[in-house]
Amino acid sequence: xxxxQAIPSFFASGRRRISAGRSVVIALxxxxxxxFAGSTGALRLVPPTDAGTGRIASGDGQSGLVGKKLSEPLxxxxxxxEGEPVEGVTVFFDLVAPEPRNLGEVVSGEDxxxxxxxxxxxxxxxxxVTARIExxxxxxxxxxxxxxxxxxxxxxxxxxxLGGGLGLFLYGMEMLSSSLQRTAGGRMRAILGALTKNRxxxxxxxxxxxxxxxxxxxxxxxxxSFVEAxxxxxxxxxxxxxxxxxxxxxxxxxxxxxxTDYALLMIxxxxxxxxxxxxxxxxxxxxxxxxxxxxxxxxxxxxEAMYPLRxxxxxLSILIELENPLLGILVGxxxxxxxxxxxxxxxxxxxxxxxxxxxxxxxxxxIFGANxxxxxxxxxxxxxxxxxxxxxxxxxxAIKVVGVLIFVGWIPHFADLVRAVxxxxxxxxxxxxxxxxxxxxxxxxxxxxxxxxxxxxxxxxTGLFAAAITRIFPDRExxxxxxxxxxxxxxxxxxxxxxxxxxxxxEILGLGKKVRRMAQLCLEPFLERNIEVLDELHELEQxxxxxxxxxxxxxxxxxxxxxxxxxxxxVYLMMHVNSQFEQFADIVDKDLRPLAxxxxxxxxxxxxxxxxEVRAYHLKMMKQVSRALIAxxxxxxxxxxxxxxxxxxxxxxxxxxxxxHFERVRNAVQESVATSEIHLELMDILRRMNSYTANxxxxxxxxxxxxxxxxxxxxxxxxxxx
Numbered sequence: 001x002x003x004x005q006a007i008p009s010f011f012a013s014g015r016r017r018i019s020a021g022r023s024v025v026i027a028l029x030x031x032x033x034x035x036f037a038g039s040t041g042a043l044r045l046v047p048p049t050d051a052g053t054g055r056i057a058s059g060d061g062q063s064g065l066v067g068k069k070l071s072e073p074l075x076x077x078x079x080x081x082e083g084e085p086v087e088g089v090t091v092f093f094d095l096v097a098p099e100p101r102n103l104g105e106v107v108s109g110e111d112x113x114x115x116x117x118x119x120x121x122x123x124x125x126x127x128x129v130t131a132r133i134e135x136x137x138x139x140x141x142x143x144x145x146x147x148x149x150x151x152x153x154x155x156x157x158x159x160x161x162l163g164g165g166l167g168l169f170l171y172g173m174e175m176l177s178s179s180l181q182r183t184a185g186g187r188m189r190a191i192l193g194a195l196t197k198n199r200x201x202x203x204x205x206x207x208x209x210x211x212x213x214x215x216x217x218x219x220x221x222x223x224x225s226f227v228e229a230x231x232x233x234x235x236x237x238x239x240x241x242x243x244x245x246x247x248x249x250x251x252x253x254x255x256x257x258x259x260t261d262y263a264l265l266m267i268x269x270x271x272x273x274x275x276x277x278x279x280x281x282x283x284x285x286x287x288x289x290x291x292x293x294x295x296x297x298x299x300x301x302x303x304e305a306m307y308p309l310r311x312x313x314x315x316l317s318i319l320i321e322l323e324n325p326l327l328g329i330l331v332g333x334x335x336x337x338x339x340x341x342x343x344x345x346x347x348x349x350x351x352x353x354x355x356x357x358x359x360x361x362x363x364x365x366x367i368f369g370a371n372x373x374x375x376x377x378x379x380x381x382x383x384x385x386x387x388x389x390x391x392x393x394x395x396x397x398a399i400k401v402v403g404v405l406i407f408v409g410w411i412p413h414f415a416d417l418v419r420a421v422x423x424x425x426x427x428x429x430x431x432x433x434x435x436x437x438x439x440x441x442x443x444x445x446x447x448x449x450x451x452x453x454x455x456x457x458x459x460x461x462t463g464l465f466a467a468a469i470t471r472i473f474p475d476r477e478x479x480x481x482x483x484x485x486x487x488x489x490x491x492x493x494x495x496x497x498x499x500x501x502x503x504x505x506x507e508i509l510g511l512g513k514k515v516r517r518m519a520q521l522c523l524e525p526f527l528e529r530n531i532e533v534l535d536e537l538h539e540l541e542q543x544x545x546x547x548x549x550x551x552x553x554x555x556x557x558x559x560x561x562x563x564x565x566x567x568x569x570x571v572y573l574m575m576h577v578n579s580q581f582e583q584f585a586d587i588v589d590k591d592l593r594p595l596a597x598x599x600x601x602x603x604x605x606x607x608x609x610x611x612x613e614v615r616a617y618h619l620k621m622m623k624q625v626s627r628a629l630i631a632x633x634x635x636x637x638x639x640x641x642x643x644x645x646x647x648x649x650x651x652x653x654x655x656x657x658x659x660x661h662f663e664r665v666r667n668a669v670q671e672s673v674a675t676s677e678i679h680l681e682l683m684d685i686l687r688r689m690n691s692y693t694a695n696x697x698x699x700x701x702x703x704x705x706x707x708x709x710x711x712x713x714x715x716x717x718x719x720x721x722x
Contacts, residue, residue, distance in 0.1 A: 042081030043089060043133055045143045048113055060145040064120045064127075065152055073115040076131040076143050078108040085112025089133060097128040120149040161305020168298030170344055173251075175291030178496055178562075179284045180212060199239040199462060203455055206243020216248040216342075220378050220392060222502055227388040234391050235466035241396050242455035242462075245371070249448040251343035255350050256444035260300040266293030280564050295347075302351050319352070322362040325411055329404065332369020342374035346447060353443055356435035360415045363443040367450065368404045375400055387473050394469050403454035418446045486547060489554045497563045501570055504555055505633075508578050511547050512629045514540055515581045518588045519625050519689065523618050525596035526682065527611060534593050541589035548582035569703060576699050577632055584625075584692040592685050599678050607664060607671035610679055613657045617683065620650055621690050628693040637704050643697035647690060654687045 047058035059074040074093065078086045091114035093103040099121070106114040120127065126148050133141040150157065210219045223237040259266075266289050273286025322328045336345040349366050352358040358366075378393040407414055422442045458465070487510065488503045518540050524530040555571050555578070563571070606614060624643060631639040661679055664672035672679070 043086060043141060044079050045076045045091070045131060045133060045141055046079060047143065048075050048077040058143065058145065059115075059147075060143075061147070063148045063150055063154055064118075065154065066120055066122050066124055066149055069117055069119045070147065073117045074129060074131065074145055075113055075115040076108075078112045078114065078133070085110075087112060089114070092132050092134060094130050094132070095127065096130055098123065098125045103129065118147070120147075124149055124151050158305050162302055165298045165301030165303075165305060166339070166344065166348070168294050168301060169347055170298075170339070170341060172291045172293070172295030172298055173341065173343060174495075176288050176295060177291075179287035179291060199236075199459055202236060202239030203243035203246070203459060206240035207247035208243075209240075210244040210247025211250045216244040216374065219244040219247075220396060222499065223392055227392065234388060234395075234470065235463060237392055238395055238399070238462040238465055239459065241392070241399060242451075242459060245399070245451045246448070246455055248342060248374070249346075249444070249451055252346040252350065252444040252447045255296075255299065255347050256440040258354065258440065260296050260303065263293050263296035263300055266290070267297065269293075284564065299347055299351055302348065303354060306351060306355050306357070315357075319357055319362055322366065323359065325365045325368075325408055328362060328365025329369040329372070329408070332366040333373040334369075336370040336373025337376040340374075340376060340380075342370045345370045345373070346444075350440045350443055353439040354436045356439075358439060358443075359435070360418065360439055360442045360446065361412065363439065364411050364415055364418075364446050365408075367443065367447045368408065370447075371450065372397070372400045372404060390473050391469050394472065395465060398465065398469070399454065399458060402458065403450065406454070406457065407450060414446070414449075418442050418449060421445070486550050486554070489550065491554070491557070494554075494557050494561055497558050497561050497567050500554070500558050500561075501567060501574070504551060504558070504574055507547070507551050507554075508574055508581070509629060509633055511544060511551065511578065512581050512625075512632070514544050514547075515584050516622070516625045516629065518544075518585055519622055522588055522592055523614065525593075526599050526606070526614070526678075529600060531597075531600055534596060537588055537593055541585045544582055544585040548578055551578050573699055573703060577696050580692045580695045584689055587685060587689055587692075592682075595678060595681055595685070599675070602675070602678070604674040605671055606675050606679055607669050609664060609669075610661060610672055610675070613660065614679070614682065614686075617650070617654065617657060617686050620646070620653070621686050621693075624650070624690050624693040628696040631697055631700055635700060637700065640697035640700040640704075643694055644701065647694035647697075650690050651687065654683055657683060 047056045047060065049055065050057035057072075057075065059070065059072045062070060062072055064070045076091050078089045078091065080086050085108070087108055087110050089108045089112075091106050091108060093106065093116045095101045095103055095118075103118065104116055106116050108114045114131070118127070118129065126146055129145040129147065131143040131145070206219060209222075210216050219240065223232070223240055227234050227237060270286045270288070270290025270293055274283050274290055275286075277283050277286060322331060332345065335348075336342050339345060346367065349358065349363055349370070353363060375393070375397040378396045419442060422445045423438060486507050488506045490500075490503060493499045493503065518537055521533050521537055524533045552575060555575050559568060559571050605611075624646065627639055627643050627646075630636060631643060658680065661672060661676070661683075665676055
């Protein structure tokens with residue numbers, strides 16, 4: 001009985017043991033399943049980081065050569081849900097393009113990294129590779145690599161891309177600047193001349209003008225011409241220079257917006273407006289848009305060319321060295337001086353930043369250097385020029401150098417300040433993709449903040465700056481080398497008609513001052529028997545004659561440029577005024593000098609009444625010469641009208657004086673009888689001299705009437721008659 005009873009008992013206890021064991025297994029499985037499931041489901045692939053540089057080291061973006069193994073393997077880091085490296089996970093690497101194929105399966109090592117070498121095919125293309133973990137279906141378990149495979153001369157193609165892109169950039173900038181100068185150059189000259197008496201206003205005006213014409217160098221040239229023409233004191237130019245430095249940062253701000261995606265659209269619109277419109281102003285606007293598009297397309301070309309450098313370690317090492325402030329400033333200064341465009345170099349810096357190649361700390365010294373290097377244009381322009389040009393160039397350079405010296409000692413703090421007020425603040429930018437989004441805007445802001453802060457710091461001391469620079473380059477008498485050749489005409493600026501016209505106007509004003517000197521001396525041989533004056537008058541006439549010819553050639557060269565209708569009329573006015581001054585000098589040399597010799601040989605004097613009349617009429621003629629210079633300088637319609645009214649009175653006055661002389665002759669006044677022929681001819685010469693000055697006024701009035709008729713008159717710039 002024991003055995004039969006024991007068997008059921010045994011099976012019963014066995015079932016209990018099996019049930020208990022099954023429970024343990026199920027419990028262990030249920031406990032372990034979340035761990036396994038979690039360790040698989042939470043796995044993710046990320047690009048590994050180089051421990052030495054802190055940069056991404058996945059191998060993505062490196063360039064390779066056809067038929068060669070990549071210099072660096074493709075690497076993927078496997079992390080669990082807590083961000084810890086995971087060993088023993090299989091990562092699948094696949095080539096997606098240009099020809100899909102499996103590259104292999106790699107198990108992650110102790111550091112969680114799975115890496116594989118890739119050998120390129122025989123065709124140059126962009127290879128697309130994926131790394132993935134199977135079985136999860138999550139997007140973060142896959143990485144994508146883009147590897148440009150180039151021919152063996154890939155470095156040469158980078159040079160081609162950078163050179164061509166920079167060429168397009170500079171050409172677009174020149175086209176943009178020249179078209180804006182044609183469109184607004186005249187108005188900008190008027191604004192500069194009229195609104196710079198207050199230092200703060202001068203800064204604002206300098207910034208606005210530079211933004212409008214996209215050239216701080218052009219603004220500086222305008223300042224030189226204004227100082228030379230005595231339209232502006234040298235001290236007043238310093239505020240405008242500070243403003244121009246602020247205005248030139250607008251280019252960097254626009255570049256940082258990364259409008260390269262719309263470059264071809266701007267080129268299409270600009271081309272259509274430039275070549276399809278019949279209106280000159282619309283064509284100029286179209287050319288400005290076209291230049292803007294070419295500028296950004298050049299940036300796109302440079303950006304594409306620089307892409308392989310993202311993983312080229314020698315180049316990255318150089319960029320890391322640029323975080324040394326002194327080296328960065330020297331490189332920025334040298335490169336900007338070489339291409340003579342701070343805007344272009346700022347564009348290159350921002351392109352580097354867009355590729356994730358440049359940190360803000362390295363970009364700031366380069367920007368500082370670009371601000372110093374841009375002064376080379378003004379320095380070169382001042383070589384061989386007058387004292388005023390040298391002063392403006394020295395002032396521009398001194399302001400930049402002092403500004404850099406103020407900031408160079410606290411670049412890291414300045415960088416923190418820029419980050420704090422720029423987009424992307426707080427982002428840890430060790431990924432080129434992230435850096436490419438935030439650093440360009442930060443560099444552009446650093447460029448603007450530096451120039452704004454420099455202006456605010458130095459503006460109260462512009463008077464001291466001006467005094468110090470004037471002491472270095474004091475005023476001095478005109479040296480002999482300037483005689484018989486123009487001082488201001490720069491043929492290199494013919495491609496910027498707005499500036500060339502300004503220089504021509506300054507030169508004509510200088511010519512007018514020589515004519516005024518001739519007018520001032522012309523009575524001395526008649527009234528004071530000063531025969532030596534005749535030689536001086538002849539020398540002045542020769543100088544006026546030669547200068548008139550050179551000015552005329554320069555003005556004709558301007559007409560051969562792409563100029564607007566308004567600028568063409570401005571040229572015609574200048575040629576007319578230039579000619580009137582030359583003919584004035586001709587009368588003095590060819591008619592008045594021989595008459596003076598005849599008077600001296602006659603050894604007779606005018607009567608006292610005759611002398612009084614001659615002096616009075618000469619004084620009125622001198623006033624007309626001065627009025628003509630002012631009317632031409634300021635394009636003053638009011639002054640021009642006053643001159644024509646005065647001219648009519650002076651013609652009548654000459655007739656009255658002639659009648660008075662006849663009365664003295666009739667009354668047998670001995671001096672009047674003896675000098676009658678000379679007296680009448682002298683009065684006629686003075687009347688004709690008056691008429692040439694009045695012709696200047698008539699030309700200004702005629703142009704004003706023309707512009708009122710056509711609706712183009714702005715009252716701000718000189719015009720010429722039809």
